[in-house]
Amino acid sequence: MAEHVVKRGLDIPIKGRASGEIISLESPASIAYAPTEFRGITPRLAVRKGDEIKQGQSLFFSKSNPDLVFRSPIAGNVTEVRRGARRVITDLVVEATDSQEVETLTSHSLDGLKSVSRADAVAAMLASGHWCAIRTRPLDNIADAEVMPQSILIGGMETGPAQPLATELMSADDADALQAAVYALKACTDGKVFLTERSAGGHPALSKIDGVERHTFSGPHPAGDPGVQVNLIDPPRGVNVVWTIRAWDAVALGRTLLSGAFDGTRVYAAVGAGVKAPRLVKTVIGAPLTSLVGDTVEGNLRWIVGSVLTGTTSEPGRWAGYYARTVHVLVDEYKRELMSWALPSLGQWSFYRSFVSGFSKATREYDLRTGLHGGRRAIVPIGAYPKVVPTPDIMPQFLFKSILANDLEESIQLGMLDITFEEAALCTFICPSKTEFGVILRDGLNFYEKEA
Amino acid sequence: MRDSIERLFDSLRPNFEKDGKLEYFYPAFEGMETALLTVGHRTQADAHVRDPLDMKRMMIFVLYALIPCILMGWYNAGNQAYLSEGVQAAPLDALIRGGWAMLPTILMSYTAGGIAELIFCFVRKHEINEGFLVTAMLFPLTLPPTIPLWMTGAGIIFGVVIGKEVFGGVGMNILNPALTARAFVFFTYPAYISGAKVWDAGGSDIFATPDALVDGYTGATPLLAAASAPAGSDPVAAITAAGWSFKDLVLGLHPGSMGETSTVVIAIGAAFLIFVGIASWRTMVGGVVGLLATTFLFNMIAGPESNPMMLLPPHYHLVMGSFAFGIVFMATDPVSSSATPVGKIIYGFFIGVLCALIRVVNPAYPEGMMLAILFMNVFAPLIDYVIVKRSTARRAKRLAAV
Numbered sequence: 027m028a029e030h031v032v033k034r035g036l037d038i039p040i041k042g043r044a045s046g047e048i049i050s051l052e053s054p055a056s057i058a059y060a061p062t063e064f065r066g067i068t069p070r071l072a073v074r075k076g077d078e079i080k081q082g083q084s085l086f087f088s089k090s091n092p093d094l095v096f097r098s099p100i101a102g103n104v105t106e107v108r109r110g111a112r113r114v115i116t117d118l119v120v121e122a123t124d125s126q127e128v129e130t131l132t133s134h135s136l137d138g139l140k141s142v143s144r145a146d147a148v149a150a151m152l153a154s155g156h157w158c159a160i161r162t163r164p165l166d167n168i169a170d171a172e173v174m175p176q177s178i179l180i181g182g183m184e185t186g187p188a189q190p191l192a193t194e195l196m197s198a199d200d201a202d203a204l205q206a207a208v209y210a211l212k213a214c215t216d217g218k219v220f221l222t223e224r225s226a227g228g229h230p231a232l233s234k235i236d237g238v239e240r241h242t243f244s245g246p247h248p249a250g251d252p253g254v255q256v257n258l259i260d261p262p263r264g265v266n267v268v269w270t271i272r273a274w275d276a277v278a279l280g281r282t283l284l285s286g287a288f289d290g291t292r293v294y295a296a297v298g299a300g301v302k303a304p305r306l307v308k309t310v311i312g313a314p315l316t317s318l319v320g321d322t323v324e325g326n327l328r329w330i331v332g333s334v335l336t337g338t339t340s341e342p343g344r345w346a347g348y349y350a351r352t353v354h355v356l357v358d359e360y361k362r363e364l365m366s367w368a369l370p371s372l373g374q375w376s377f378y379r380s381f382v383s384g385f386s387k388a389t390r391e392y393d394l395r396t397g398l399h400g401g402r403r404a405i406v407p408i409g410a411y412p413k414v415v416p417t418p419d420i421m422p423q424f425l426f427k428s429i430l431a432n433d434l435e436e437s438i439q440l441g442m443l444d445i446t447f448e449e450a451a452l453c454t455f456i457c458p459s460k461t462e463f464g465v466i467l468r469d470g471l472n473f474y475e476k477e478a
Numbered sequence: 479m480r481d482s483i484e485r486l487f488d489s490l491r492p493n494f495e496k497d498g499k500l501e502y503f504y505p506a507f508e509g510m511e512t513a514l515l516t517v518g519h520r521t522q523a524d525a526h527v528r529d530p531l532d533m534k535r536m537m538i539f540v541l542y543a544l545i546p547c548i549l550m551g552w553y554n555a556g557n558q559a560y561l562s563e564g565v566q567a568a569p570l571d572a573l574i575r576g577g578w579a580m581l582p583t584i585l586m587s588y589t590a591g592g593i594a595e596l597i598f599c600f601v602r603k604h605e606i607n608e609g610f611l612v613t614a615m616l617f618p619l620t621l622p623p624t625i626p627l628w629m630t631g632a633g634i635i636f637g638v639v640i641g642k643e644v645f646g647g648v649g650m651n652i653l654n655p656a657l658t659a660r661a662f663v664f665f666t667y668p669a670y671i672s673g674a675k676v677w678d679a680g681g682s683d684i685f686a687t688p689d690a691l692v693d694g695y696t697g698a699t700p701l702l703a704a705a706s707a708p709a710g711s712d713p714v715a716a717i718t719a720a721g722w723s724f725k726d727l728v729l730g731l732h733p734g735s736m737g738e739t740s741t742v743v744i745a746i747g748a749a750f751l752i753f754v755g756i757a758s759w760r761t762m763v764g765g766v767v768g769l770l771a772t773t774f775l776f777n778m779i780a781g782p783e784s785n786p787m788m789l790l791p792p793h794y795h796l797v798m799g800s801f802a803f804g805i806v807f808m809a810t811d812p813v814s815s816s817a818t819p820v821g822k823i824i825y826g827f828f829i830g831v832l833c834a835l836i837r838v839v840n841p842a843y844p845e846g847m848m849l850a851i852l853f854m855n856v857f858a859p860l861i862d863y864v865i866v867k868r869s870t871a872r873r874a875k876r877l878a879a880v
Contacts, residue, residue, distance in 0.1 A: 367534040398519040400532020404649025419873040
């Protein structure tokens with residue numbers, strides 16, 4: 027067991043964290059997958075509009091690997107295939123019916139999985155419908171089953187703004203399911219399987235897991251990001267990749283492996299100042315956003331699937347995604363202030379010490395809104411970016427400039443493949459020039475994948 | 479009040495936006511609007527929320543740090559003018575007279591520089607760079623109080639255009655624009671910015687009335703006094719003879735450029751800038767160490783017949799001339815300085831070294847801070863290049879395939 031104390035980073039004290047009892051909402055009227063969120067996959071539909079489907083039936087699969095399937099968490103009818111620009115499928119909608127039919131998959135025993143071969147483990151996990159939870163560092167693509175990863179990291183903590191904690195997403199009962207997933211994952215690599223968790227207070231489901239190397243992390247966000255943890259524990263060497271999976275996604279994978287039925291249950295958190303009563307909701311993958319959020323406050327709102335740092339803008343008529351565990355409803359308004367550059371602005375929260383709040387850790391939560399708080403400018407580097415980037419030997423300013431210059435070789439040397447989106451988003455958050463580093467990084471990685 | 483201002487700008491905006499009658503002047507409108515009201519834009523991409531610090535606040539904080547220097551320079555300009563006439567003036571009188579010397583210079587700097595900045599904003603269609611607010615204040619503080627107004631204007635225009643705008647504005651420039659402006663004036667009109675006669679705000683024409691100076695008031699800066707002492711003599715004695723103790727030099731009631739004389743008020747500004755995290759302490763510490771180390775070395779190797787500056791103790795160097803002002807406000811300019819933490823120390827260190835070299839070894843100029851900073855501005859990208867290469871090499875080694 028190794029302890030990591032992350033010094034660089036930033037916790038954004040945004041208002042509207044959900045806590046308390048988990049509300050049960052087992053059967054929403056509809057669900058949808060958004061295939062665009064699965065990086066590195068070209069979807070091929072396995073169903074057509076109007077088809078009647080069983081719970082756990084395959085909805086679509088990867089063009090490059092037909093065994094990599096995505097399963098429906100509910101039984102019902104495929105009612106709509108929404109397409110966006112260039113006929114990319116944006117939403118694949120299934121409406122629930124009274125049907126209780128369940129597709130049966132192969133079930134496995136814990137003992138059987140303990141000694142499973144790589145081929146069997148891969149086949150079982152691909153068929154489980156949860157393979158997409160395994161992603162690679164670098165690039166955050168869905169793992170390629172043919173590739174032997176250098177190691178696998180199971181991330182058992184979350185530090186993002188207003189994100190639910192591991193204790194809210196998993197319970198002590200999930201230990202067996204997680205153990206099943208660990209055995210299956212372990213069969214996929216010659217290297218180690220790492221399990222990470224918060225330094226303060228281990229999770230009951232994580233404490234007894236066998237066959238993993240434990241690492242604990244403390245410190246501000248992005249200490250809980252699996253990509254950052256990979257960089258600190260076992261960064262990918264040469265052309266190697268490291269697989270990452272969130273512990274709660276591994277639980278769903280493990281449950282499916284053990285039971286032989288697709289586990290589509292999911293806990294989402296409806297958070298943010300736009301939600302009247304922030305809450306945790308137990309429902310199924312891809313539930314409608316409105317059903318998760320409940321009542322909202324008056325005014326112009328922005329619905330974000332994921333966190334305010336890296337989440338994507340959605341709208342009330344759409345559905346929650348596979349990866350995100352939050353719907354963040356932000357008040358999308360900004361009241362312009364008179365001469366604020368000259369005021370002490372005591373009520374404002376800032377990373378910087380030119381605001382009073384910059385001197386100490388936040389003691390309360392702030393109703394942060396969508397104001398850009400300034401005009402776009404060229405970068406005037408006052409040495410702040412490295413303070414939120416815990417990945418070692420990254421110089422964000424030079425890295426992003428080389429990406430902007432389309433200098434692939436230099437950007438890779440400077441760590442374009444290592445820096446995580448969470449880190450880029452934190453750089454964006456604190457940038458006084460209002461530069462959008464996440465956009466720059468995404469463009470850089472897309473350019474890299476096109477060229478490579 | 480706030481609402482009526484917002485309504486006013488909202489009603490005027492269509493004229494300045496695309497296809498409006500005054501579209502060309504949008505940057506001026508935008509500048510005025512966002513000076514009064516914060517920028518109204520909302521985030522379009524992730525991250526969806528942002529830190530409230532922007533370039534306006536950052537630059538205004540540098541101006542806050544300059545306030546003690548401005549007040550001190552204001553007073554001292556008047557004080558020196560009276561002293562040159564043999565009068566011990568009351569503080570209020572000194573302030574009034576100093577105001578007449580200093581305020582028009584500052585006003586000129588903002589006006590002429592502002593016009594140059596605006597013209598570029600119109601032509602290049604970019605918003606006003608707030609960095610100009612700092613540049614236009616730093617520049618007059620590096621000038622003697624007797625500088626003709628038109629020279630201030632010509633200098634700041636050169637600084638804004640050649641020092642900054644031709645590269646694309648704040649953030650793209652290689653040299654510090656305020657020092658570029660000063661260097662322009664320094665080399666174009668040397669008689670008005672160096673020597674012994676330019677530092678008091680007394681006479682209207684400094685060259686017409688050289689005899690107006692009373693006995694015992696030479697008008698020379700302490701650096702000039704020390705540098706013009708006979709070879710082999712004690713420079714401290716020369717400074718004392720000119721009427722200043724070490725304490726006087728620290729307080730700064732002696733002739734010099736308007737903002738540079740008082741180490742105390744500069745230190746207050748430095749403390750503030752470091753406190754709010756806008757200027758780098760690394761550059762400052764590097765500079766102080768570089769200057770002290772080099773001058774100490776000169777002290778060691780000085781012979782009996784050597785140049786008096788060789789013998790000047792290191793701590794005197796620290797409080798004389800424009801070293802303190804330069805290292806705190808000019809060298810720390812985040813754009814023209816080195817951008818890596820280690821690079822900042824090296825960059826600062828060599829500014830200190832070069833400043834000492836020019837002061838001591840170069841016979842032409844008693845002061846070397848401006849040239850030292852400009853020289854290191856040019857070398858800052860090279861320092862960064864080396865540091866970045868070392869870092870990428872370390873990464874490559876760490877991540878090499880086993």
